[in-house]
Amino acid sequence: MLRALLLILSVVAIAHAELCRPDAQNAFKVRISIKTALGDNAYAWDANEEYLFKAMVAFAMRRYSSKSTTQISNVLLCNVTDRVSFWFVVTDSSKNVTTVPGSEVEAAIRMNRNRINNAFLLSDKTLQFLKITSTLSPPVEPSTPVWLIVFGVVLCLIVAGIIFLIVSGIQKRKKKNKESTERENLEEKVEVTLENGIPCEALDLKAGHINGVFAADDERFTSL
Amino acid sequence: ATPEIPKEDGRPKWDNKFQYLLSCIGFAVGLGNVWRFPYLCQIHGGGAFLIPYCIALLFEGIPLLHLELALGQFLRKGSIGAWNTISPYLGGVGVGSWMVSVLVSLYYNTVLTWVMWYFINSFQEPLPWSVCPLNENRTGFNEECYESTAVNYFWYRKTLNITPDIAESGTLQWWLILCLATCWAIVYLCTIRGIETTGKAIYVTAIFPYLVLTIFLIQGLTLPGATEGLIYLFTPNLNTLKNPRVWLDAATQIFFSLSLAFGGLIALASYNPTKNDCEKDAVTVAIVNSMTSLYASIPVFSVLGFKATTAYWDCLDRNIINIINEFDLPEESIMRQNYTSWISFLNSSYPEKIAGLKLKSCDLQEFLDQSVSGTGLAFIIFTQAIILMPGSQAWAILFFIMLFSLGLSSMFGNIEGVFTPLLELQVIPKSAPKELLSGIICLISFLIALCFTLGSGSYWIEIFDRYAGSVPLLVIAFFEVIGVVYIYKIKRFSKDVEWMTGRKLNLFWQITWRFISPLLLLIVFMAFATLQMQKPPSYTAWNPKYEGFPMKEEKVYPPWVQAICVLLAALPCVCIPLVALFHLVKQKRSSKDPSFVAPEVFSCQGANS
Numbered sequence: 001m002l003r004a005l006l007l008i009l010s011v012v013a014i015a016h017a018e019l020c021r022p023d024a025q026n027a028f029k030v031r032i033s034i035k036t037a038l039g040d041n042a043y044a045w046d047a048n049e050e051y052l053f054k055a056m057v058a059f060a061m062r063r064y065s066s067k068s069t070t071q072i073s074n075v076l077l078c079n080v081t082d083r084v085s086f087w088f089v090v091t092d093s094s095k096n097v098t099t100v101p102g103s104e105v106e107a108a109i110r111m112n113r114n115r116i117n118n119a120f121l122l123s124d125k126t127l128q129f130l131k132i133t134s135t136l137s138p139p140v141e142p143s144t145p146v147w148l149i150v151f152g153v154v155l156c157l158i159v160a161g162i163i164f165l166i167v168s169g170i171q172k173r174k175k176k177n178k179e180s181t182e183r184e185n186l187e188e189k190v191e192v193t194l195e196n197g198i199p200c201e202a203l204d205l206k207a208g209h210i211n212g213v214f215a216a217d218d219e220r221f222t223s224l
Numbered sequence: 225a226t227p228e229i230p231k232e233d234g235r236p237k238w239d240n241k242f243q244y245l246l247s248c249i250g251f252a253v254g255l256g257n258v259w260r261f262p263y264l265c266q267i268h269g270g271g272a273f274l275i276p277y278c279i280a281l282l283f284e285g286i287p288l289l290h291l292e293l294a295l296g297q298f299l300r301k302g303s304i305g306a307w308n309t310i311s312p313y314l315g316g317v318g319v320g321s322w323m324v325s326v327l328v329s330l331y332y333n334t335v336l337t338w339v340m341w342y343f344i345n346s347f348q349e350p351l352p353w354s355v356c357p358l359n360e361n362r363t364g365f366n367e368e369c370y371e372s373t374a375v376n377y378f379w380y381r382k383t384l385n386i387t388p389d390i391a392e393s394g395t396l397q398w399w400l401i402l403c404l405a406t407c408w409a410i411v412y413l414c415t416i417r418g419i420e421t422t423g424k425a426i427y428v429t430a431i432f433p434y435l436v437l438t439i440f441l442i443q444g445l446t447l448p449g450a451t452e453g454l455i456y457l458f459t460p461n462l463n464t465l466k467n468p469r470v471w472l473d474a475a476t477q478i479f480f481s482l483s484l485a486f487g488g489l490i491a492l493a494s495y496n497p498t499k500n501d502c503e504k505d506a507v508t509v510a511i512v513n514s515m516t517s518l519y520a521s522i523p524v525f526s527v528l529g530f531k532a533t534t535a536y537w538d539c540l541d542r543n544i545i546n547i548i549n550e551f552d553l554p555e556e557s558i559m560r561q562n563y564t565s566w567i568s569f570l571n572s573s574y575p576e577k578i579a580g581l582k583l584k585s586c587d588l589q590e591f592l593d594q595s596v597s598g599t600g601l602a603f604i605i606f607t608q609a610i611i612l613m614p615g616s617q618a619w620a621i622l623f624f625i626m627l628f629s630l631g632l633s634s635m636f637g638n639i640e641g642v643f644t645p646l647l648e649l650q651v652i653p654k655s656a657p658k659e660l661l662s663g664i665i666c667l668i669s670f671l672i673a674l675c676f677t678l679g680s681g682s683y684w685i686e687i688f689d690r691y692a693g694s695v696p697l698l699v700i701a702f703f704e705v706i707g708v709v710y711i712y713k714i715k716r717f718s719k720d721v722e723w724m725t726g727r728k729l730n731l732f733w734q735i736t737w738r739f740i741s742p743l744l745l746l747i748v749f750m751a752f753a754t755l756q757m758q759k760p761p762s763y764t765a766w767n768p769k770y771e772g773f774p775m776k777e778e779k780v781y782p783p784w785v786q787a788i789c790v791l792l793a794a795l796p797c798v799c800i801p802l803v804a805l806f807h808l809v810k811q812k813r814s815s816k817d818p819s820f821v822a823p824e825v826f827s828c829q830g831a832n833s
Binding site for chain 1 (some may be wrong): 340341344345347348402409413416417421501548549552554555556610626658659705819
């Protein structure tokens, strides 16, 4: 009885070793950089973290295929290094000693990448699945480009400045013209009142009219 | 004999002396102080470059500056009018410098357009030149961006949309047209009534760059790697002084940095009261200009040192990650400090594996040696450094406003050099407002400058900068000095200067004006022309299809472009003999015709009807 049990266990162990080794079929290498991501708050990678990893992969497989058959024991880890990198493979629970196709595992991981990253407080760059590329997030594009808004503001200010200067220039010129015509009028008035020492208003009041004799006289003289 | 200059001739004047000095300083201090002088300092032996620079300043810069300021202040006319007064045969000098001012204004404002484009793009998070855009099917980054860098991509593709060859004009870039219109609108706003408005604007545009430079200085000195940059910049290497190229670069740098021979300085000085000490002004402006260059090079090189150090650390980090991943060593086992010891250990134990990794050799000196001047420094190198600083948006905004004010204050001088002679030639009737003339100038310049917004525009700007803004200035300056000293006669001129400043002209000015400056200019001109003609004129093009991409492809100018280069350089120079010839012919014709009496005869005798 005991011998049979030992035989089965050893077969299973060997089978597992066969399934999970570097560059095995359907196996993926994972590289984790905890210190880079967390700095001083870095946790140590131990057996508990490995258990969590197995759990997350099993969770991803369950969510992807929506059949709750994958167990934590189906996820095999091997070759854990100090770098913190290791290989893992997912065995098929229904058929023993075979691995789930790599494409399925890849799709499952891709679908749940965010949840897996968050469980470990890491990101796509610090929790790397070497053969699984992450889809790049599209850049956030606002509806109107920001530069157009700034440009509009700058242009409005400048146009306002130009209009203000032109209008003030025209106003100044109008005022100068008005002032100069006012001054001319004032000068004329001054001249008019002082001409010949006789205030013209006095002449006007007398309502003088042209003396025809003197007018005729003027025409007699020859021009010089 | 003291000339009869009416005191109230209705000419606009500066509000105060400070405004005038600021305008001259603003004109002289431009983009070149920030992105050309530090580069020259770096490649020509650091602190040692200051020796030829100071010698050139003393014997070429200050004398020519004094000459121009004295001329403008005494004759109270713009460049064309001033040279016509000196002698009608020398009128061509004025026309030539006016032409150069026009050509330089055209392309200089386009450089400001680029600065404005970067400025309005600095209000985003993240900065658009820090990330590569994704390609069409979103599987990776845009190929052109991925192979070069995000900063290069934003400059060459998103800003210039550059064509791979100067013969391919490409299309007009609408975003650049918008920015160009804005820039010309700003120039119109500030120069709308001549010095009345520029005098107010100059307070901001001339002083603001110093504030920003100080802020950058403080920030730059706190960055890691700043000291490496500064040590690299200022370590004198006296061996470089044996290379005549260094002396030539110092002489040309002083000359172009002080904006001599543009006619702008003459125009600015013409609005001064005649009894003004132009000697002190000249020395002040020249020294402030050089001090600014030195002051600007400190933050520039702190930032460049920071950038080189960061690039060096990135290089090391990338190598370290590769090694750690390959050998599955624990994280942080190899740090930057013990990198070299680890490398030697691993190389001895596993040479094939190390060779297989293809590690790049990281050398700080190599990163520091990557020096660029001109637009590359501002739009590629500096923008890359700004991304690495915390609070990059604020730094980017400050930096580009500073560049814009530096360029704008130089544009004021350029536009005055164009505006003042036209105002005196009475191109528009006297009754028309000044605003109309400045509006026409800005509108026509904007329309012509539209061709710089084409895909090949930046190649054309390089041509204008190299040919229109260099050789003609040397020729014009040479004829300026010769004209004043030997045709107007130095005795007469020194009496005029004595009348203006109130003290006798120093012997130093006599010697430099008579012999040293013309000789220096002649040597510089010949050396410069020889160097330009030594190899066929070529340019480097940004061609994504080139095998060596992202290196730029070296191409030769096609013959029709070379013809345009020659035209640009020759046109202002050829004005001088042409105008002289024109007056000679007129004189000969008037002397042949005896009935034709010169109008001066009548004016001497006075009206006697």
